[in-house]
Amino acid sequence: MNTKLLSLALVASLFFTACNSRTGSNQGEPAVKSDSIETPKDTVQSTLTHEALEGSWTLSAMTTPAAGGKTVAELFKDKAPTLTFNTKENKVEGNNGCNGIGGTYESKEGNSIKIGDKLVGTMMHCEGVAYNEFMQALETVTKFDIQNNELVFISGDIVVLKFTKK
Structure with a gap:
């Protein structure tokens, strides 16, 4: 009976130790998810505008x-989608990996944005290119963030698209 109790205590101890461990340093820093953008509560966030x-x-x-966890190169064989913003006129143009796209976008306050439902494009078919999935992702975008020349489009609280500055 004591052996069973000792074994149970050992297993419980290992379980609790594993649950309390985390990646990163042990200096009290929180673990950060790679696809999330989190700002420490004690820092002041600068106001981000559509400019x-x-x-x-x-x-x-x-x-x-x-996207099924695929890379951009796997999803878009010939060319990666691009967007070029003209913030003075609230216009955007580019390509979806297959077709030219363009139109307007709305950005009412701060980092809110509505983009996907305002775009038009050519209608070529490209085999093995996720252009429809890209356009659907743009339609879900509600806000954006820019840090270190990386533009992140967010739907609710979930990062859906990431871009780098050309």
């Missing part, structure tokens, strides 16, 4: 369920 979108951006990651 920060100005310029050209190339897709570097698509993290929607439709």
